[in-house]
Amino acid sequence: MIWYPYEQMKTMKAPYEVVDAQGVWLDTREGRMIDSISSWWSVIHGYRHPVLTNAIMEQARRFSHVMLGGLTHEPVQKLSEKLAAWLPGDLDYCFFSDSGSVGVEVALKMALQYYVNRGELQRTKILSLTHAYHGDTFKTMEAGDDADYHFILDVYGGKRDVIHIPTEIAALEEAFVRYHAHVNCLIVEPLLQGAGGMRMYDISFLKRARELCDQYGILLIFDEVATGFGRTGNRFVADLVLPDIIVLGKALTGGYIGHAVTVARRNVYDGFYDDDAAHALMHGPTFMGNALACSAALASIHVFETERYMEKIARIAAVIKREMEGFADPRIREVRMMGGCVCIEVNEPETLAGYQEFARARGVFARPFLKYLYAMPPYIIGEEELLQILNTMKAWFWRR
Ligand SMILES: Cc1ncc(COP(=O)(O)O)c(C=O)c1O
Incomplete structure (x- = not known):
């Protein structure tokens, strides 16, 4: 059933x-x-595209999956190199996972631990938008703001440590002034909020968000699971305003296999790079960097660029x-x-x-x-x- x-x-x-x-x-x-909706916004090349199908079949003839713990392989190496070259700025450090929700979880965990590694234990709060949707796992439900998806959290007495703000610059500035000492990140679906009702807002909000994050030393996360790969008319919204962490999913593989990637900038990666083993990012989904998914993603990006x-x-x-x-x-x-x-x-x-x-x-x-x-x-x-x-x-x- x-x-x-x-x-x-x-x-x-x-x-x-x-x-x-x-x-x-x-x-x-x-x-x-x-x-008309590309299988929940993911199948950007349509179904049965020969280049993507062949890439998956070719890879399946060699191997479909190996774990990334202690092993690595060419498709994941090539995809991380491609993403590093293709994404703007120094968004170069790729952490793979199996779905958009998990990719966002990884981003939120990264932001929290980034400050924990620096000894700033008080930074437990996150800023998020009203009408946000970031997935259906527990922390992403907390970061989200839609009772239709997340009403179940009320059993716990609501959410902790998440402050929602509307897409208005005055409200954004006020939130930073008020909460900055306890905040580790601002997470947004940039320009287009999907599951919260296809709400669209202006780039000036994101430009101001970038300035405020720089001013107060807070990480800016773009959840581009839905907006990435051209949906807003921009390749990535990150091409217009550079976040510290970007999350991609859905169209990453042309919608052929579930996969996601959380890509961090050098400043974030450096916050974990240390002689202290306890500063490592303790996360590792079984299917991260799945070889079929990486092959599909490489083929998808190739088609996106060449066509x-x-x-x-x-x-x-x-x-x-x-x-x-x-x-x-x-x-x-x-x-x-x-x-x-x-x-x-x-x-x-x-x-x-x-x-x-x-x-x-x-x-x-x-x-x-x-x-x-x-x-x-x-x-x-x-x-x-x-x-x-x-x-x-x-x-x-x-x-x-
Ligand atoms: C902006 C955004 N983030 C995260 C997710 C969750 O992705 P997944 O369904 O692959 O877990 C979605 C799904 O619709 C989304 O639109």
């Missing part, structure tokens, strides 16, 4: 059963559908803007768009009830949540398929 995610098993509607998938298309027993994905994303953004700008309905609160993402926020969640089936009948797989109807298509999508998604979203409001 499969226990499905985020579902009341007693009342859930049966999921569509996928029998095959290629490009942007899912072949299901219930019909062919375009995957000019930033131009593809710019084209998607232009079509979204042309089609969705000014789209209005009394039931709609706001239409937001950024890079390869568009979101219609409605006033009442009931407005979206039945949308998934409506979309299926029009050849689109969608998964609206709460008050948010959104699309984050694979970057290989053609204009006709993109229009099919956007027209389906609009048709929902025209139908009655």
